[in-house]
Every structure is written in C-alpha cells, then in structure tokens.
Amino acid sequence: MDGGNQTIALRWFGVAGRRSRAQERDALVLARVADGDASALTELYERYAGPLFAFLYRLAGDRGTAEEILQDTLLAVWRSAGTYRSRSTVSTWLFGVARRQAHNRLRGLPPPLPAEPPDGAEVVDGLPGPEELAVGGDRVQAALARLPLAQREVVVLAFLNDLSHREIADVLGIPVGTVKSRLHHARTTLRGCLDERMA
CATH class of the missing domain: 1.10.1740.10 (RNA polymerase sigma factor, region 2, helix turn helix motif)
Structure with a gap:
C-alpha cells in the first residue's frame, strides 16, 4: 500500500x-x-x-x-x-x-404551512440542497409541506440529518428499496413544486 x-x-x-x-x-x-x-x-x-x-x-x-x-x-x-x-x-x-x-x-x-425563513437565508434556483434544507427558506418549507408525510420524512432524514439509506430504512422500519422509491418520488414532487414557484 x-x-x-x-x-x-x-x-x-x-x-x-x-x-x-x-x-x-x-x-x-x-x-x-x-x-x-x-x-x-x-x-x-x-x-x-x-x-x-x-x-x-x-x-x-x-x-x-x-x-x-x-x-x-x-x-x-x-x-x-x-x-x-x-x-x-x-x-x-x-x-x-x-x-x-x-x-x-x-x-x-393538514400539511404544515410554510415557515418564515431565518434572517439572511438565501434562496437559490433549482432543487434545494442539504444546506438550503437546513436553513429552511420559505420556498423549501412550502415545497416540503406539499410532500406526503412518508416522503417528507425520508427527505429530511437523508438531506438534513445525513442518514444513509440503510439507516433511514431502520428508522422507518421499511426496506431500503422503499426508501429509494420515496426519495425518487419526493424529488419529482419537489422539482414540480419549485418549477411552479419560479414560473
């Protein structure tokens, strides 16, 4: 080596x-x-x-x-x-x-209402990354609120808490494949929500 x-x-x-x-x-x-x-x-x-x-x-x-x-x-x-x-x-x-x-x-x-962004929070174009999810701009919170709870929790665990697919599966008591599927559907929904807001 x-x-x-x-x-x-x-x-x-x-x-x-x-x-x-x-x-x-x-x-x-x-x-x-x-x-x-x-x-x-x-x-x-x-x-x-x-x-x-x-x-x-x-x-x-x-x-x-x-x-x-x-x-x-x-x-x-x-x-x-x-x-x-x-x-x-x-x-x-x-x-x-x-x-x-x-x-x-x-x-x-009902799903949560959008939260006010903290002072100085920036909103950038495209899908939110881990930093934007953590800061929690109103655009991100509004998009998260549109997700079903099952999808919202996998997004938050993956991007805000940085858990692996295996760890998320353990937390939720579901197969890893289901975690991946929920993340895929959540990304599609988030993309649609954010595209609507930018239109």
Whole structure:
C-alpha cells in the first residue's frame, strides 16, 4: 500500500473507530436511562436534541409543535429505553422513537404551512440542497409541506440529518428499496413544486 492510500486508510479507520466508540458510549448511556438514571437522559438530550428537533420541525412545520413532539420523544425514550436491543445505533433508534411520536401527533392533520425563513437565508434556483434544507427558506418549507408525510420524512432524514439509506430504512422500519422509491418520488414532487414557484 503506498503512502497516500495508507494515510487515507488510517484516517478512515480513525473515523470509524471514533464512531464505534461514540456508539458504544451512547449504548451505555441508554442502558443507564433504562436503569432510571435521569442524568443519562439529560446527557442523551444534550447530544441529540438539535438533530431531533431539526427533523421534527421539518415534519411538523411549526416550532411549538416540534418542541412538544421532542418532549413526547424524551418521555417515550425514558419509558422504553429498556427495549433497545442494539440492532441499530442509538441515534437511529432515537430517530425512530421521534418519528413514531411525530406520526402520533400529526396523523390526520393538514400539511404544515410554510415557515418564515431565518434572517439572511438565501434562496437559490433549482432543487434545494442539504444546506438550503437546513436553513429552511420559505420556498423549501412550502415545497416540503406539499410532500406526503412518508416522503417528507425520508427527505429530511437523508438531506438534513445525513442518514444513509440503510439507516433511514431502520428508522422507518421499511426496506431500503422503499426508501429509494420515496426519495425518487419526493424529488419529482419537489422539482414540480419549485418549477411552479419560479414560473
């Protein structure tokens, strides 16, 4: 192996090792939650509240509703931590719990209204990329609101939370092929929505 490839391999193993240690640490923290340790729940909250809130906000389209669902998620984690069986990472399991809480709250409700963009948010032509989804301009939120919830959640998990197709499948409890299909249909819908707004 030449020096360049060896450096790349060492970096990859370093990143993989850090991820593995983080996953082990998360599993230990979740086990403490299962044992009734409230400080462990606080530790999980501090680590994952941001990504979970971003996911829930994109599903709900409303800050207050997303905050309520996040609180429901924490309560569900507190009650069900003992059911975690290491078949997925703790972060994937947490997104699955948050998704179930969102579905419980949002079932039967109309799609969210567009949110106001944060100050300084730029809107660019074409399909939104991960950065634009994260910033959340009104054009993006309006387009996301037009997606069925099943498509909206795969878009948010893929582009905002940067989950792989396999991780999304684990969160949603569906086959990888279904994830790919929903992403394909979501992109088509988003493209149509954005084309309408630019016409």
